[in-house]
Amino acid sequence: MTLTTSEPRAPEARAPEPRASEPRASEAHAPQDAPAAQPLSAPADGSAPPAPVKLWLCPNDDLAPALAAVLAAHWLDETERETAGRFLFERDRRQYLVAHTLVRRALALEAGVAEAELVIWRSRRGRPFLQPMPGGLPRGGAHLDFNLSHAGGYNLLGIVRRHRIGVDVERLDRDAQAIETITSTFAPEEQEWVARAAPGRERDRRVLRLWTLKEAYSKALGLGLGLPFDEFAFTLADDHGVTGFRPPAQDRFGRWRFVELEPVPDVLAAVAVPDDGRQPPELQLHHGFPWGRAAPRNIELPEPVGGIRG
Numbered sequence: 001m002t003l004t005t006s007e008p009r010a011p012e013a014r015a016p017e018p019r020a021s022e023p024r025a026s027e028a029h030a031p032q033d034a035p036a037a038q039p040l041s042a043p044a045d046g047s048a049p050p051a052p053v054k055l056w057l058c059p060n061d062d063l064a065p066a067l068a069a070v071l072a073a074h075w076l077d078e079t080e081r082e083t084a085g086r087f088l089f090e091r092d093r094r095q096y097l098v099a100h101t102l103v104r105r106a107l108a109l110e111a112g113v114a115e116a117e118l119v120i121w122r123s124r125r126g127r128p129f130l131q132p133m134p135g136g137l138p139r140g141g142a143h144l145d146f147n148l149s150h151a152g153g154y155n156l157l158g159i160v161r162r163h164r165i166g167v168d169v170e171r172l173d174r175d176a177q178a179i180e181t182i183t184s185t186f187a188p189e190e191q192e193w194v195a196r197a198a199p200g201r202e203r204d205r206r207v208l209r210l211w212t213l214k215e216a217y218s219k220a221l222g223l224g225l226g227l228p229f230d231e232f233a234f235t236l237a238d239d240h241g242v243t244g245f246r247p248p249a250q251d252r253f254g255r256w257r258f259v260e261l262e263p264v265p266d267v268l269a270a271v272a273v274p275d276d277g278r279q280p281p282e283l284q285l286h287h288g289f290p291w292g293r294a295a296p297r298n299i300e301l302p303e304p305v306g307g308i309r310g
């Protein structure tokens with residue numbers, strides 16, 4: 001996600017409203033803009049191994065513009081095509097087309113449903129959800145959650161088969177004003193940790209590590225920038241990894257697993273998934289557009305953190 005100085009604190013989502021036929025009832029009752037929560041306890045027989053968290057990192061360059069346009073024409077729904085048509089700059093349209101063909105392709109592989117037949121709706125706050133299918137998904141299970149982020153030519157998509165996921169991707173090359181604006185949104189202890197780093201690259205990295213984690217977390221909840229970023233706080237190891245998390249008062253999950261990645265140099269990514277108390281699943285990181293089933297990089301998910309509310 002990008003925060004520019006002209007986009008100071010809580011930009012309004014320009015997301016299309018869900019169509020009349022799409023489910024909205026659950027979000028009206030859910031404090032965190034959520035559809036009906038999936039059970040977070042282990043299955044009664046305790047046998048099913050936890051499904052991996054799947055991540056797709058796709059640079060725009062992985063899909064030629066003409067090809068992206070053809071796929072979009074076949075796969076995107078009317079709302080998505082209308083959104084694509086509204087971009088002023090070709091660069092932004094391209095990013096949108098790659099991001100949304102990526103979403104439909106990866107969800108189709110995971111669910112076993114053709115790209116054009118997936119029904120995606122958006123919550124009041126703009127968070128997309130895959131509409132559940134009567135009788136479950138052809139490739140097994142009943143629930144898929146996903147989250148998308150795009151920034152500076154990179155698209156990051158996360159998919160989980162249980163509960164929620166939030167993801168964020170950022171480039172490190174941000175101007176000083178943007179870094180200052182971002183920092184001003186942090187909790188006091190985070191601002192102090194940032195200030196302890198030498199100005200320049202080291203400090204910028206701290207700011208953007210915190211920012212991607214905060215974004216990923218608030219996007220998992222479906223709140224985005226609607227959640228004040230100073231109401232929750234991360235404690236980070238100097239080089240890499242989350243060692244502590246103070247959730248905001250309204251967090252109903254409490255404990256989370258957070259992953260920090262630098263999938264390509266100078267591009268930071270973060271993933272947030274609630275802890276469900278089961279054996280830690282792994283994360284599979286795929287690079288490029290999901291044409292086939294190339295072997296992903298497997299990453300063990302870190303221990304959960306959190307539990308003490310802010």
Ligand SMILES: CC(C)(COP(=O)(O)OP(=O)(O)OC[C@H]1O[C@@H](n2cnc3c(N)ncnc32)[C@H](O)[C@@H]1OP(=O)(O)O)[C@@H](O)C(=O)NCCC(=O)NCCS
Pocket residue numbers: 001002003010011012013015096099124125126127128147148149150151167168169215218219220221222223224225226
């Ligand atoms: C979520 C949000 C932080 C994303 O900011 P961004 O700069 O576009 O950042 P990213 O690239 O990381 O993520 C964009 C993607 O996040 C997803 N997204 C949008 N709103 C989301 C939300 N509330 N929660 C989780 N994910 C969301 C979308 O897939 C979006 O991409 P798309 O519009 O192309 O489908 C920002 O749009 C936001 O705060 N939205 C909520 C606004 C709100 O509360 N509106 C209420 C109106 S009543």
